[in-house]
Amino acid sequence: MALWRMRTLRRNGLRRRTDVIRAWAGIVLLLVVPAVAPVAALLAGDAAMRHYEDTARHQRETRYQATATLTRDAPRHPEPGSEEEKETRYPVEVRFTTREGRTRTTRAEVRPGLPAGSKIRIWVGADGEATGPPMSREQIRSRGMGWGLLAAIGVALGGAAAHAATVLALHRRNLAAWDAAWAETAPRWTTPT
Incomplete structure (x- = not known):
């Protein structure tokens, strides 16, 4: 798939602008998602750990x-x-x-x-x-890691959704361009001689 994208970026008589946009979008997402997912996991896991530590402290005080x-x-x-x-x-x-x-x-x-x-x-x-x-350290750690994992998965799914939305929008644009080109060409093909 990566080789196809690289070939798409080269000069080609059949290459459309949307093909280049699609290739670059895929490359950018391929670089961004793996970089952002660990950061999101760390931030979400840390926030969850702090929340559950506060909850455990409250439980120890009230139970x-x-x-x-x-x-x-x-x-x-x-x-x-x-x-x-x-x-x-x-x-x-x-x-x-x-x-x-x-x-x-x-x-x-x-x-x-x-x-x-x-x-x-x-x-x-x-x-x-x-x-x-009250919640134990293991329960707090487990829940924090769970939220971190969910954040990383969310970033990956968000990247996949962004790619799918980009591909769909570009595909619709291609279809609209083909409709316009056919509307211009059709009279020459369908006109009786």
């Missing part, structure tokens, strides 16, 4: 751990002792005491098979409901 007691038995897993059981959690009603000394009831995710009365540690949010722990 705390409390000891909760199961009010009923947690369901048993259909396959006791399996690897799946180790990962599975069931929502069960638990009772705990807030920092202010009030007794609250909420639902928390617990391991299968825990009997009523079992003590577990839960994270409690500012609203007094059970919630997850």
